[in-house]
Amino acid sequence: MLRRRNSMFYKLFVSYLVIFMTPLLTLGGIVYYLNVVNYQHEVSEANVTKLTQIRNQIDLELKSLREIVYHLSSELELQQDAAADDKAKLRMMVPQLEAYKEHYPFIDEIMYYRRGDTTVYLTTGAYEYSAFEKGVKGDYDWMGASFFKELNSVSAPKTKRIVEKESALSRSGNVLAFMFPVPLLKSIPQGTVLFTIKESEIMSKFQNFFGNLEAAIFIYDPYYSSLVSLHSNVDFPDAAMLEEQLRMSKGTGVSNVNAGHMSLTVTRMVSEETDWSYIVAMPGSFFYKRVIAMRTLIVCTIIALVTIGLIGAFLLSRRNYRPIKALAAYFKKTDYEQHGGEGGNEFELIRNSFESAVRRNQEMLAQMNAQRPFIKDQCLLTLLKGKSIAADERDYLIKCSNLMLHGDAYFCMALSVHAGEARGYDLGHVVALIENVYFAQDRCYGVEIAGEQYIAIIAVLQEAPADERGRQTEMADQLVRLAKDNLGLQTTVGIGTMYRSLEHVAASYLESTATLLDHRGNERSAIYFFDDIDARQQQIHWFPIKEQALLMQSLKQGDEAVALETLKALLAQMTEVTPSYLMVRCLCFDIVNQIFKLINQMNLHNLSFDMKGLLRFNSLEEFQAGMEMFIVYFCTQVNHYREQQKHQLKNGIITYINEHYKDNDVSLEQIADKFHLSVSFLSRFVKEETGVNFVDYLTGLRIKEVKLQLQHTDKLIQDIVTDVGYLNIPSFVRKFKALEGVTPGQYRQLVGKQ
Template sequence: MKLNYFKSRLFLKYISSYLLILMIPLILLTVIIYNSAVNNLRSQIEQSHLNQLNQAKSIVNNLVDQLYDIASRVSYDEQLTRYQVHDPYYGRYAINTLKNYKSTSPLINEMFLYFHNDNSIFSTAGMSRLEVFTEKFSFRRWQGSEVIQDLNEAKFPSVRPVNLVGKSASLNQSMLAFLVPITPNSPNPHGTLMFLIKESELTALINSILGNYQGSSFIFDNTGQVLAANYNLESALPEQDLQELTKLTPGIHSLHINGETNSVVSVKSEQNDWQFVTMMPSSQFFSNVLHIRSLILMIFTAVLAAGSIAALLLARKQYNPIFDLFQFANSKAGTAAEENQASSSGRRNELVRIRTALHEYSSKADLQEPYARNHFLLMLLKYGNLESLPSELSKSINLHFEGSRHFVIVVGRGESAEPQTTPPNWQHVMTALSKADFKEHAAYVHSVELPKPDQIALIVSFDPLDGQKEQHQVREMVDALLDRLSGAFQFHPIMGVGRCYAGPAQLNQSFIEACSAFDSRVSAGNGSITFFEELSESPSEAGWISKNLLLKLSQSLKQGSYTVAVQTVDEAMSELQKAGFCLKLARCVYFDIANTVIKTGLELGVGKLISDIPGQDAFQSAEELNRRLRALCGRICTWVEQNEKKEEHSLMDQIVSYIDSNYMDHSLSLEFISSKYSISVSHFSRSFKEAVGTNFVQYIWQKRITAAIHKLTTTNEPLKDIIQTVGYQDTPNFIRKFKKETGYTPGQYRKLYSEKASS
């Protein structure tokens, strides 16, 4: 059946679904990111304005405090009494004293001293008659009579925004008249100090607040008058809008002024009730994130384009297996006519057809558990007989060894291709190898993590290709595997390859051979791939027992594989019988076989082995020697299995002891323990649970929670210190798990225990 994706409604539905799933969060995320950028920028600007306004307020407060301080000092200065300033002789000292006071504050442009009901006023320039003063200093919106009245009647500090006009052009400027009665805070002051302050002095304090943004800054007095203003807008604000600004509480506000939304920041002085305000159009926040908006749109477009391509690829990838299953379902229709009819209707109802087909085969579907699978394959490599393995386990993982030929490859970590290359994560290698197959060679692979660290066994099942030698096909598969590992992880593994056998029941033979080839490579320093069949033999060994057979015998004993050991002994004896040696020569070769068995046993440290060594009479016949060697192999393999169990129990005892002493170390993990004690992660995890009865993570948690409970009930240490002491860094996670375990939070548990102890 020819596949045309776009004729399938299901395929089109997949694409539209993927695009919809992509578009909804993408649009929401884009809007959220853009608004977040605008809000963050706005918050930063407004906070900056707030900080600068507070700073300006502090500066102005300090300057006003200086004016109050000057007024207080003037009121008590003996040289500035009414008598002294009117005295012809001491008057000049009074003028100099006023100059000294003026110089103490950079804010003062000029200062005047006036005594109530006096006809004269004194300044740093000298004494003037009131008539002369009002003529020389002409104020807009403040008549001369009003000036004199305010000077005589001022009982509280006040500010008067004025425009000073005089004969000199330098006097035509905006000023602030700051009136302070003397003595300050007295209910009956006897005079008034008037400070003339340039409005530009205050304006300079707020000029830089807005920076590059358009807007306005204001300083209002306690009556709502504008003391200073910095307009960056096209026109000044109407009086009504200014009054609205004076009514704002301190903080950040959003106001609709001049037909647009404005961001307004206001602070108020607690000292004199002056108000400091900045106002800027909110549209500037959006205009200042144009580059972010452009970037977001570019990213949105790129993601949308990439998502569309990904949606097409994912839809195809998702649809392909469904189409395959659909074809399989149609193949059950029986006749070609029925198949075509199913195809035409199935294009619209693929899932219905698949559901029907899968219902018939649902009993065959199962879920593989990694540790059980690895354990089953380890037992298969050790014992070789599928029937001797637990039937429930083999059924649950449903392993299949397709192909007529099977062999084993042992893979170990080699040197990196480049010195700077980081060694690969062995678990990643395991994952990659578990998915490895060689369809071009009609081969399939099962990976097994061995107890030794950084070693993996691969069970390869394949069908021989027509016109190609078996060994050549095996070599091509091994070379392809090496290329994959080198290309994916940039390292050269060490591999030992066993011989091919007809069924899975003989995989233990191939595994022992692969281990022999692997060990031979490590000790002899051959290439990164060693084939058991090609282990080097010297010409002088021709006609004797082959070297690889003796290596296999030794390796089977080291692995504790009695089945392979006796099969190897039988094979060696059979080779001798076929060689047709005379009895004396055959007896010499028998010694080679016996020596290999005895030497391996002694190397392994098997106790009291000498008493079981075959005597001289055993070498009189092949049958007697075979029987004795079988018994000796059985003794050695039994000792190896028992010793492995003892070593494993001893190792688990060491690990448990180490954990009990170091469970408070937050870096303690499966990987750390596996590396420290040179054991694979999966083997350690399985062995630990078998030895202790619980998994590693739960055991660590129980130790830590027990220690935490002890500290909670016997000490007053802070909870955070207790959690860190017992080896936890994530305090919220610990509290959550503690409550799940005990029903109480650590704090509640401590309080409950204290109440019980006190009662």
């Protein structure tokens, strides 16, 4: 669930929902309030207004009853003052009552009773009380003799509800009886006037204002006695409890009442004239029927819009999430996933993966910068040895090494330090000096050659000079002078031929080393050209010095192809310039003699080749065949010997590091001095043999030893760190955490638990 909530799809979906729902719900709330809440308030006000109008109308009708009583009282007083027969006067009461009824149609019946008399006067005529009780009063529960007693004793206006008997033949409904003493304002009334109004008349008033309503209608007198109790199109399961609740309610206006399981909306109004309480109780669903219909419409519209918004948000989220998902899936397929963190969303995975990629790129750049000298040396050695590689591969190697080798002309120089000064001297300083020298637009790059006491230099000229020898002399002379002025060294420089193509750098290198070898006995600073060998050869035309020097140098380098090619050129030149077979034979012996010198110089005394066989030949072809066999064998042995030397050197250096890595003073300079190597050569050699640089290899050994001691000993961490040769403990802890992901203390806890 947490992963789902952290998902970018979930966040996009929620975002779109918030963007869509916020204005929708705000607008929906405003519309709901303006239309539903306000309309509900208007409905309540309208019902209060209708009930007020009904109250006012009933108050007006009750006022009309009082006017009739006042008028009748005045008539009775006039009749009393006149000298006439009382019976005759009372008989005139019937048409008068009938006139009142016709004038006020809401009145059901008007009755006049003179106190002490046994006759009752109605609009239909005068009746003896016994006849009235059996006929007119028979359908209503007038409470027998108490009613007659009440007619004689009423002293103030009184209202009571007369309930229709269940045995009545004609169902006309209950009535309200209004009794007034007449004269009304006299202390001793002479009679009683009774008005009856049917409940159906009151119900018609409510229907006129409320229409075909579903409600219970109640009217209570000031003493909360029920005057009217009507139910229109609605049944209440507990009417008695409802009436009790309504009697207890106070105030006016609209309120809510629960009757059983039914929620009712009650509208209550009190008459200021009579103190009667008018109550209309409707089911809430009927009272707010239009409000509910409007609310249902608005709510359904909002729900429909919300549904559309949900679908739209889902579709938009899925559409916009698709490229994010694809990118996150790509990173999950790679090893960047482990850097993405747990519980993060896709953007965090992408961000962490990108940061990891940038961090790795920076680490790789740092490693490349650290290994750039090694790459540069490898590139230069590849060019000098003439290894056949594709042009694009060669250009890529040059680009990686940051060498600027694009020019119009190239030549090589071999620079050696005089024997007395070279012992124990680091040639890497000379290489660094060369790389920091600028020759106008031209540049020089130097590299140490394994097993040799000279430096090979590639000179790159941006433009081919008209005076090639002059430019070569100028550059070589500047190098000799800088070595003497800055390093105090006496140097000798051999210069090869200048070529226009980078592919011929290897040939120029062989020429420069051959020139240097030809003048190795010179103990003073000097510059020598390979072309000078040609000049000497022209002076001694029968002796091919140039080809012989190239042959010896190629044999020394173990370059079989160049040696075979040089041998053919050498023998061809010998036959061309020297027609004498005896002279050719002497030259062949001289070649063999030079080979013996080379063998002694290289300390290769355990050769199994029949060297004497080289001197036994009867023709130049036999000598050539023997020499070719020797060249193949000798170059193989030279390469094998170099590999052995390299292996022995590797074993010696690696063994020394493995045995002394705990020494706090072990360093690249100290090991280079012990093995009589330059620091730059040793650094390159360790990188070639171990795949990592010296510092990383030394750190790996120390980290491994620390882990073993953390796992198998109880020594303090600072003691372990100092024991493996580290003096700066915080620096080692940071390095340990960078490599292992945990501190030494945490590592000890982890291995302890395991």
